[in-house]
Amino acid sequence: MGAPVTVRVQREDFDLSAEVSKLSSDRPDIGAVVTFSGLCRDEAGTLAALELEHYPGMAEAEIERICRLAVERFGLQAATAIHRYGRINPGENIVLVVTASPHRQAAFDGANFIMDFLKTSAPFWKKEHLTDGTTGSWVSAKDADDTARDRWKR
Protein backbone atom coordinates (compact mmCIF):
# COMPACT_ATOMS: atom_id res chain seq x y z
CA MET A 1 0.00 0.00 0.00
CA GLY A 2 1.36 3.41 -0.95
CA ALA A 3 1.35 6.55 1.14
CA PRO A 4 -2.13 8.09 1.39
CA VAL A 5 -2.68 11.04 -0.94
CA THR A 6 -5.71 13.27 -0.41
CA VAL A 7 -6.68 15.79 -3.09
CA ARG A 8 -9.71 18.06 -3.08
CA VAL A 9 -10.80 20.90 -5.36
CA GLN A 10 -13.60 22.79 -3.67
CA ARG A 11 -15.39 26.11 -3.41
CA GLU A 12 -15.51 26.14 0.41
CA ASP A 13 -12.71 27.03 2.81
CA PHE A 14 -10.57 24.43 4.57
CA ASP A 15 -9.30 24.08 8.14
CA LEU A 16 -5.52 23.73 8.44
CA SER A 17 -5.47 22.02 11.81
CA ALA A 18 -8.26 19.61 10.85
CA GLU A 19 -6.35 18.58 7.72
CA VAL A 20 -3.11 18.08 9.67
CA SER A 21 -4.97 15.96 12.25
CA LYS A 22 -6.57 13.82 9.57
CA LEU A 23 -3.22 13.18 7.97
CA SER A 24 -1.22 12.46 11.12
CA SER A 25 -3.65 10.86 13.57
CA ASP A 26 -2.85 7.20 14.41
CA ARG A 27 0.42 7.53 12.53
CA PRO A 28 3.21 7.27 15.15
CA ASP A 29 5.63 6.54 12.30
CA ILE A 30 5.39 10.20 11.16
CA GLY A 31 8.12 12.48 12.50
CA ALA A 32 7.58 15.69 10.54
CA VAL A 33 4.58 17.50 9.11
CA VAL A 34 4.94 20.58 6.90
CA THR A 35 1.94 22.71 5.95
CA PHE A 36 1.92 25.40 3.31
CA SER A 37 -1.10 27.59 2.78
CA GLY A 38 -1.45 30.20 0.07
CA LEU A 39 -3.73 33.19 0.73
CA CYS A 40 -5.30 35.89 -1.39
CA ARG A 41 -3.32 39.18 -1.03
CA ASP A 42 -5.04 42.59 -1.18
CA GLU A 43 -2.28 44.04 -3.43
CA ALA A 44 -1.97 47.22 -1.33
CA GLY A 45 -5.71 47.66 -1.14
CA THR A 46 -6.36 47.54 -4.90
CA LEU A 47 -7.69 43.99 -5.06
CA ALA A 48 -11.30 43.30 -4.06
CA ALA A 49 -11.26 39.58 -4.86
CA LEU A 50 -9.82 36.87 -7.05
CA GLU A 51 -12.04 34.72 -9.23
CA LEU A 52 -10.50 31.28 -9.66
CA GLU A 53 -11.51 29.25 -12.69
CA HIS A 54 -10.50 25.60 -13.01
CA TYR A 55 -10.81 22.63 -15.33
CA PRO A 56 -12.97 20.17 -13.39
CA GLY A 57 -11.58 16.66 -13.49
CA MET A 58 -8.19 17.61 -14.85
CA ALA A 59 -7.48 19.88 -11.87
CA GLU A 60 -7.93 17.01 -9.42
CA ALA A 61 -6.06 14.53 -11.64
CA GLU A 62 -3.10 16.85 -12.17
CA ILE A 63 -2.72 17.70 -8.46
CA GLU A 64 -2.93 14.02 -7.58
CA ARG A 65 -0.28 13.18 -10.18
CA ILE A 66 2.03 15.87 -8.72
CA CYS A 67 1.46 14.63 -5.15
CA ARG A 68 2.29 11.06 -6.16
CA LEU A 69 5.50 12.25 -7.84
CA ALA A 70 6.44 13.99 -4.59
CA VAL A 71 5.60 10.92 -2.48
CA GLU A 72 7.80 8.80 -4.72
CA ARG A 73 10.69 11.24 -4.97
CA PHE A 74 10.93 12.31 -1.32
CA GLY A 75 9.60 9.18 0.37
CA LEU A 76 6.67 11.05 1.91
CA GLN A 77 4.45 9.13 4.33
CA ALA A 78 1.34 11.13 3.38
CA ALA A 79 0.34 14.16 1.35
CA THR A 80 -2.78 16.34 1.22
CA ALA A 81 -3.48 19.09 -1.31
CA ILE A 82 -6.61 21.22 -1.39
CA HIS A 83 -7.26 23.99 -3.92
CA ARG A 84 -10.24 26.32 -3.85
CA TYR A 85 -12.07 27.84 -6.80
CA GLY A 86 -14.69 30.56 -7.20
CA ARG A 87 -14.55 34.02 -5.66
CA ILE A 88 -11.91 34.42 -2.96
CA ASN A 89 -11.47 37.62 -0.92
CA PRO A 90 -8.19 39.04 0.41
CA GLY A 91 -7.13 37.20 3.55
CA GLU A 92 -8.90 34.00 2.55
CA ASN A 93 -7.21 30.69 1.85
CA ILE A 94 -6.58 29.58 -1.74
CA VAL A 95 -4.45 26.47 -1.46
CA LEU A 96 -3.21 24.03 1.17
CA VAL A 97 -0.41 21.47 0.96
CA VAL A 98 0.42 19.15 3.86
CA THR A 99 3.27 16.64 3.69
CA ALA A 100 4.53 14.10 6.21
CA SER A 101 7.83 12.25 6.48
CA PRO A 102 10.01 10.61 9.13
CA HIS A 103 12.45 13.59 9.15
CA ARG A 104 11.86 17.25 8.32
CA GLN A 105 13.82 17.71 5.10
CA ALA A 106 11.68 15.40 2.97
CA ALA A 107 8.46 17.03 4.20
CA PHE A 108 9.82 20.55 3.47
CA ASP A 109 11.11 19.55 0.03
CA GLY A 110 7.95 17.61 -0.81
CA ALA A 111 5.68 20.55 0.00
CA ASN A 112 7.91 22.91 -1.99
CA PHE A 113 7.97 20.54 -4.98
CA ILE A 114 4.19 20.09 -4.93
CA MET A 115 3.61 23.86 -4.90
CA ASP A 116 6.15 24.55 -7.67
CA PHE A 117 4.49 22.01 -9.98
CA LEU A 118 0.96 22.88 -8.94
CA LYS A 119 1.49 26.53 -9.92
CA THR A 120 2.74 25.68 -13.41
CA SER A 121 0.68 22.64 -14.36
CA ALA A 122 -2.56 22.43 -12.37
CA PRO A 123 -5.31 23.95 -14.57
CA PHE A 124 -6.39 27.00 -12.53
CA TRP A 125 -6.61 30.62 -13.67
CA LYS A 126 -6.97 33.75 -11.53
CA LYS A 127 -8.95 36.81 -12.56
CA GLU A 128 -8.74 40.03 -10.57
CA HIS A 129 -11.68 42.08 -9.33
CA LEU A 130 -10.49 45.52 -8.26
CA THR A 131 -11.63 47.74 -5.38
CA ASP A 132 -12.49 50.55 -7.84
CA GLY A 133 -15.36 48.33 -9.02
CA THR A 134 -13.80 47.27 -12.29
CA THR A 135 -12.97 43.78 -13.35
CA GLY A 136 -9.25 43.68 -13.82
CA SER A 137 -7.29 41.32 -15.96
CA TRP A 138 -6.36 37.69 -15.83
CA VAL A 139 -3.24 37.19 -13.76
CA SER A 140 -0.24 36.52 -16.01
CA ALA A 141 1.91 33.45 -15.53
CA LYS A 142 5.33 34.35 -14.14
CA ASP A 143 8.66 33.18 -15.56
CA ALA A 144 9.82 32.92 -11.94
CA ASP A 145 7.30 30.11 -11.43
CA ASP A 146 8.74 28.16 -14.37
CA THR A 147 12.24 28.74 -12.98
CA ALA A 148 11.13 27.49 -9.56
CA ARG A 149 9.70 24.34 -11.14
CA ASP A 150 12.75 23.73 -13.32
CA ARG A 151 15.15 23.66 -10.37
CA TRP A 152 13.68 20.23 -9.52
CA LYS A 153 14.91 18.80 -12.84
CA ARG A 154 17.64 16.27 -12.43
Add this chain to the structure above:
Amino acid sequence: MSTVNLVYFSWVRERIGKGEETLEVPADVVTVADLLAHLKTLGEEYETALEHQNVIRAAINQEHVEHGEPIAGAREIALFPPMTGG
Protein backbone atom coordinates in the same frame (compact mmCIF):
# COMPACT_ATOMS: atom_id res chain seq x y z
CA MET B 1 -13.98 15.35 -41.68
CA SER B 2 -13.85 14.34 -38.04
CA THR B 3 -15.65 15.58 -34.95
CA VAL B 4 -13.78 17.22 -32.08
CA ASN B 5 -15.10 18.23 -28.66
CA LEU B 6 -13.37 21.42 -27.55
CA VAL B 7 -13.30 23.15 -24.17
CA TYR B 8 -11.82 26.58 -23.49
CA PHE B 9 -10.73 28.27 -20.27
CA SER B 10 -9.82 31.73 -18.95
CA TRP B 11 -9.15 34.39 -21.59
CA VAL B 12 -9.24 31.83 -24.40
CA ARG B 13 -12.86 31.10 -23.37
CA GLU B 14 -13.69 34.81 -23.04
CA ARG B 15 -12.19 35.80 -26.39
CA ILE B 16 -13.82 32.93 -28.30
CA GLY B 17 -17.06 33.70 -26.47
CA LYS B 18 -17.96 30.19 -25.38
CA GLY B 19 -16.73 27.52 -22.98
CA GLU B 20 -17.20 24.50 -25.20
CA GLU B 21 -18.23 23.41 -28.64
CA THR B 22 -18.24 20.44 -30.98
CA LEU B 23 -16.76 21.06 -34.43
CA GLU B 24 -16.19 19.18 -37.64
CA VAL B 25 -12.60 19.56 -38.76
CA PRO B 26 -11.02 18.62 -42.11
CA ALA B 27 -9.03 15.39 -42.36
CA ASP B 28 -5.75 17.28 -42.82
CA VAL B 29 -6.02 18.61 -39.24
CA VAL B 30 -3.73 16.05 -37.63
CA THR B 31 -2.00 17.72 -34.66
CA VAL B 32 -2.87 20.29 -32.01
CA ALA B 33 -0.89 22.85 -34.03
CA ASP B 34 -3.00 22.04 -37.12
CA LEU B 35 -6.14 22.45 -35.03
CA LEU B 36 -5.02 25.86 -33.75
CA ALA B 37 -4.25 26.98 -37.31
CA HIS B 38 -7.65 25.72 -38.47
CA LEU B 39 -9.54 27.44 -35.63
CA LYS B 40 -7.88 30.75 -36.52
CA THR B 41 -9.61 30.60 -39.93
CA LEU B 42 -13.06 30.41 -38.31
CA GLY B 43 -13.44 34.07 -37.42
CA GLU B 44 -12.04 37.12 -35.75
CA GLU B 45 -12.82 35.90 -32.22
CA TYR B 46 -10.70 32.77 -32.79
CA GLU B 47 -7.95 34.80 -34.40
CA THR B 48 -7.83 37.11 -31.38
CA ALA B 49 -7.95 34.28 -28.85
CA LEU B 50 -5.25 32.20 -30.53
CA GLU B 51 -3.12 35.03 -31.95
CA HIS B 52 -0.08 34.12 -29.85
CA GLN B 53 -0.29 30.47 -30.73
CA ASN B 54 2.89 29.47 -28.89
CA VAL B 55 1.52 30.55 -25.48
CA ILE B 56 -1.65 28.47 -25.84
CA ARG B 57 -1.56 25.28 -23.76
CA ALA B 58 -3.45 22.17 -24.78
CA ALA B 59 -4.75 19.07 -23.03
CA ILE B 60 -6.16 15.93 -24.63
CA ASN B 61 -8.49 13.85 -22.47
CA GLN B 62 -7.44 16.03 -19.51
CA GLU B 63 -3.70 15.47 -19.87
CA HIS B 64 -1.19 18.13 -20.95
CA VAL B 65 0.16 17.69 -24.48
CA GLU B 66 2.59 19.52 -26.78
CA HIS B 67 1.42 21.17 -30.00
CA GLY B 68 2.85 18.33 -32.07
CA GLU B 69 0.54 15.78 -30.46
CA PRO B 70 -1.90 14.02 -32.84
CA ILE B 71 -5.54 14.66 -32.01
CA ALA B 72 -6.97 11.48 -33.53
CA GLY B 73 -9.26 9.65 -31.13
CA ALA B 74 -9.39 12.50 -28.58
CA ARG B 75 -12.60 12.57 -26.55
CA GLU B 76 -11.94 16.13 -25.37
CA ILE B 77 -9.41 18.76 -26.37
CA ALA B 78 -8.88 21.72 -24.05
CA LEU B 79 -7.20 25.01 -24.98
CA PHE B 80 -6.14 27.52 -22.33
CA PRO B 81 -3.51 30.08 -21.33
CA PRO B 82 -0.57 29.33 -19.01
CA MET B 83 -1.89 28.38 -15.59
CA THR B 84 -1.91 30.72 -12.61
CA GLY B 85 -3.17 28.66 -9.69
CA GLY B 86 -1.62 28.14 -6.28
